Amino acid sequence: MERHVQRLLNRVSVASITVATIIFLFLVLQTPKTCIPSNSAEKPHLKFPTSTCDFSPRQHLPLEKKNARLWSSRSWQNQVSSYTSLFLQIRHMGLLHNHSKALCVSAGAGHEVMALFQMGLVDVTGVELVDSPPLVSRADPHNLPFFDRVFDFSYSGHLAEALFPARFAAEMERTVRRDGVCVVAVEECGEEEVREIVGLFKKSKFVDVANVTLTGTKMTRIIVRVGASH
Known part of the structure; x- marks a missing residue:
C-alpha cells in the first residue's frame, strides 16, 4: 500500500514539474505585448508612449528656460x-x-x-x-x-x-x-x-x-x- 502511494506521489511530482517547465518556457519565449512595435497607422498626435519599449527622446529644458517659463x-x-x-x-x-x-x-x-x-x-x-x-x-x-x-x-x-x-x-x-x-x-x-x-x-x-x-x-x-x- 505504501509503495502504491509513493508511486502515485512520484507521478504527481513529475507531472507538476513537467507542467511548470512548459509554463516557464512559454513565458520566456513569448514576446511581451508591450514590446510589439507600435502600428504606424496609430494616431500621430498621442503624446504618451504606446509601449514600454518606446524609448523616443523626451524634450529636456535647461534650468534657465524652466525658470523663465515659471x-x-x-x-x-x-x-x-x-x-x-x-x-x-x-x-x-x-x-x-x-x-x-x-x-x-x-x-x-x-x-x-x-x-x-x-x-x-x-x-x-x-x-x-x-x-x-x-x-x-x-x-x-x-x-x-x-x-x-x-x-x-x-x-x-x-x-x-x-x-x-x-x-x-x-x-x-x-x-x-x-x-x-x-x-x-x-x-x-x-x-x-x-x-x-x-x-x-x-x-x-x-x-x-x-x-x-x-x-x-x-x-x-x-x-x-x-x-x-x-
Whole structure:
C-alpha cells in the first residue's frame, strides 16, 4: 500500500514539474505585448508612449528656460507682488533697506527672495530643505549653516509648520545681528497666539503686529527686534 502511494506521489511530482517547465518556457519565449512595435497607422498626435519599449527622446529644458517659463507665469508674478507689498510696508517702517543683508527661511520656490531682489536688495539668501536654484539653496531651517549675526533681516512664512518651532525661531534669531529684525507671517491669530510666537524669540523684543493678506490668504505679520529681552 505504501509503495502504491509513493508511486502515485512520484507521478504527481513529475507531472507538476513537467507542467511548470512548459509554463516557464512559454513565458520566456513569448514576446511581451508591450514590446510589439507600435502600428504606424496609430494616431500621430498621442503624446504618451504606446509601449514600454518606446524609448523616443523626451524634450529636456535647461534650468534657465524652466525658470523663465515659471517666473513669467501669472501665478508666480502675483505671489511675488504680494510679498513685495508686505516688504514695502516693513521698509516704510525703516526696518528694511536696499543695503540690508536679508535671509528668507523656508523660502519654498523663492517668491519672497525674488520680491526682495526686485525691490533693490542685492544681498538676499533663501534656504529650504529642497533647493530651487538660483533663488533658494538647500539648508535645514532648524540648523542654519551661517555664523551668528550675519544678517540684518530675516523672514519666514512657515514658522507655524516647523517641526520644532522654538528651534526654528532661535536659528532665525541667532543669525540676525543686534538691532536687526525677524519677521514671521502666520495664519491670522489673536493676541494670545501672538504672545506665544513672540515668546519663541528669547533674545528679541516685540516691535509690531498687523493682519495682512499674503498670496490671497489672511495672515498675521509679527516683527521682533533682535538683541533685547522681553
